[in-house]
Amino acid sequence: MVGEYADVVLVDGATMVFNAAKPNRVDALVDVDLRVAPGDFVSLIGPSGCGKSTLLRLIAHLLEPTAGTLSVNGKSPDRARREGDYGMVFQQPGLFEWRSVRKNVELPLEIDGWARARRAERAVEMLELVHLDEFADHMPWELSGGMQQRVAIARALAVQPALLLMDEPFGALDEMTREHMQAELLRICAAEGTTVVFVTHSIPEAVYLSTRVVVMSARPGRITDEIAVGLGGDRNEDTREDDEFFKRITEVREALRADRDGADVRRVSGVEDR
Amino acid sequence: MTNRVASTLGVLWPPVLFGVLFLGAWEFIVWFWGIEQFLLPAPSAIWSALAEEIGAVWEATYVTGANALVGLLLGVALGVAMSFVMMRFRIFNDLATPLAVALNAIPIIVIVPVLNNMFSISTEVPRRLMVMLIVFFIVLVNVSKGLRQVQPLHVELMRSYAASPWTVMVKTRIPNAVPFLFTAVKIAAPAAVVTAFVAEYFGGRQNGIGYGITSSAATSNNDVTWAYVAGACALGVTFFTISVGLEKTTVRQAGPRRPGGATT
Numbered sequence: 001m002v003g004e005y006a007d008v009v010l011v012d013g014a015t016m017v018f019n020a021a022k023p024n025r026v027d028a029l030v031d032v033d034l035r036v037a038p039g040d041f042v043s044l045i046g047p048s049g050c051g052k053s054t055l056l057r058l059i060a061h062l063l064e065p066t067a068g069t070l071s072v073n074g075k076s077p078d079r080a081r082r083e084g085d086y087g088m089v090f091q092q093p094g095l096f097e098w099r100s101v102r103k104n105v106e107l108p109l110e111i112d113g114w115a116r117a118r119r120a121e122r123a124v125e126m127l128e129l130v131h132l133d134e135f136a137d138h139m140p141w142e143l144s145g146g147m148q149q150r151v152a153i154a155r156a157l158a159v160q161p162a163l164l165l166m167d168e169p170f171g172a173l174d175e176m177t178r179e180h181m182q183a184e185l186l187r188i189c190a191a192e193g194t195t196v197v198f199v200t201h202s203i204p205e206a207v208y209l210s211t212r213v214v215v216m217s218a219r220p221g222r223i224t225d226e227i228a229v230g231l232g233g234d235r236n237e238d239t240r241e242d243d244e245f246f247k248r249i250t251e252v253r254e255a256l257r258a259d260r261d262g263a264d265v266r267r268v269s270g271v272e273d274r
Numbered sequence: 275m276t277n278r279v280a281s282t283l284g285v286l287w288p289p290v291l292f293g294v295l296f297l298g299a300w301e302f303i304v305w306f307w308g309i310e311q312f313l314l315p316a317p318s319a320i321w322s323a324l325a326e327e328i329g330a331v332w333e334a335t336y337v338t339g340a341n342a343l344v345g346l347l348l349g350v351a352l353g354v355a356m357s358f359v360m361m362r363f364r365i366f367n368d369l370a371t372p373l374a375v376a377l378n379a380i381p382i383i384v385i386v387p388v389l390n391n392m393f394s395i396s397t398e399v400p401r402r403l404m405v406m407l408i409v410f411f412i413v414l415v416n417v418s419k420g421l422r423q424v425q426p427l428h429v430e431l432m433r434s435y436a437a438s439p440w441t442v443m444v445k446t447r448i449p450n451a452v453p454f455l456f457t458a459v460k461i462a463a464p465a466a467v468v469t470a471f472v473a474e475y476f477g478g479r480q481n482g483i484g485y486g487i488t489s490s491a492a493t494s495n496n497d498v499t500w501a502y503v504a505g506a507c508a509l510g511v512t513f514f515t516i517s518v519g520l521e522k523t524t525v526r527q528a529g530p531r532r533p534g535g536a537t538t
């Protein structure tokens with residue numbers, strides 16, 4: 001449709017309705033527009049059930065929108081998926097329980113037809129990155145939830161995708177591991193020029209990582225605000241104690257609150273603004 | 275290794291102790307109340323009958339065991355093959371699942387005389403076919419469930435990799451169905467033994483355990499009847515142990531996971 005081919009992700013008026021004709025109809029997304037430029041790190045933040053995962057699934061072409069259009073790297077999402085343009089980390093680890101940790105990380109490489117030796121080498125590299133190389137030959141059920149999620153991250157990073165779609169990837173991690181993973185993710189993105197669409201419930205995480213934070217509201221799910229953050233390429237531990245950092249956090253928090261209060265006002269007056 | 279032996283012994287001693295106490299009590303009761311041989315023979319009497327007739331009991335056990343084993347293997351092979359066909363063609367599934375469930379509800383063993391008429395009565399073919407049919411449906415229902423009920427997240431993941439249907443089959447559906455197959459075999463193995471000797475009650479060749487039991491019971495040779503029963507028990511336990519052992523090896527690979535949805 002629209003021809004801005006410079007965009008990695010272009011969402012134009014996307015609407016997603018589940019169970020349209022039934023009593024349990026859900027308007028998961030209504031008229032969502034989103035543009036993600038190369039090298040962008042865009043965080044989606046908003047209350048539970050506002051359609052963040054649904055939006056990621058649309059971009060990944062795991063769902064077809066009810067209305068509106070999307071494009072990924074200037075192609076249809078279907079073609080982008082077929083050509084392996086993105087890597088995805090789901091909200092749950094989704095490891096294959098009959099494969100060892102190592103074999104789980106190797107799975108996308110196997111499907112891409114990598115040679116055995118190269119595969120093994122990359123898997124170890126990725127497991128070192130998430131500090132799980134000692135667990136390479138363990139089975140998934142022997143790992144904690146947070147460790148499983150790190151395996152899922154290693155699996156997504158293994159193919160070095162130019163576009164990463166991540167759904168609350170660090171949600172199950174402790175604070176220290178989380179900060180380590182954030183730093184590693186930023187390092188990889190800087191080195192590879194990776195573009196990221198990232199779902200999170202943590203305002204500080206969104207602010208620390210992102211170039212832009214997109215604020216969403218629930219029922220129906222839509223984008224209500226967008227905050228440019230851009231703390232710069234040289235973020236480190238000190239950044240977390242910066243005034244600038246706290247200022248952005250306040251800004252995002254107020255955007256989320258304004259949205260919630262707005263919803264309250266609408267409910268009280270019984271008026272829908274759309 | 276010694277650890278495994280120790281733990282196996284640890285698991286085994288309660289049932290062994292129970293068995294010994296049970297046989298002892300049995301022996302004592304028969305002796306104490308002077309129960310007649312034709313009502314209930316003492317374990318010692320059964321033991322000596324077994325020792326005396328060991329050749330005949332062994333031969334009968336072998337015949338019935340071979341019927342059960344051949345039927346089991348054929349049923350598993352056919353059940354697995356049919357599961358793949360049903361996976362490929364949805365229409366078969368919509369037709370066959372209710373059919374399989376309905377067939378499970380009726381005692382299809384009663385068709386043995388029909389099979390006896392269809393095939394030569396002087397061979398083991400009808401009995402083996404009967405066993406095969408019983409096993410076939412148990413395997414079919416379970417394995418096709420295993421091929422279909424993969425985690426939705428695994429399907430999405432494979433889709434995000436743009437994996438071909440063949441790759442999804444080999445890397446997701448088949449590994450997912452393996453525990454379901456072993457659950458099916460665990461249910462089907464004892465069922466195969468039961469079917470193999472119940473089928474002998476419906477006529478045909480007179481060489482298996484089922485026939486041994488009916489003919490010795492008819493002549494009130496109770497010690498010998500019980501010797502055949504002991505053979506039948508040994509056969510059932512052997513089949514069950516082997517199938518449980520097979521299942522254990524896969525559990526060790528795949529770990530504790532949701533049960534394979536047992537359906538008989």
Ligand SMILES: Nc1ncnc2c1ncn2[C@@H]1O[C@H](COP(=O)(O)OP(=O)(O)OP(=O)(O)O)[C@@H](O)[C@H]1O
Nearest residue numbers: 018019026028047048049050051052053054055091
């Ligand atoms: N396959 C589906 N069928 C029906 N309804 C669905 C489906 N997937 C999502 N929904 C509904 O769409 C809405 C948005 O779901 P979604 O998973 O996108 O929320 P989310 O923002 O990711 O929430 P969370 O932060 O809790 O993960 C929810 O109301 C959910 O019930």
Ligand SMILES: [Mg+2]
Nearest residue numbers: 052053091167
């Ligand atoms: Mg979600």
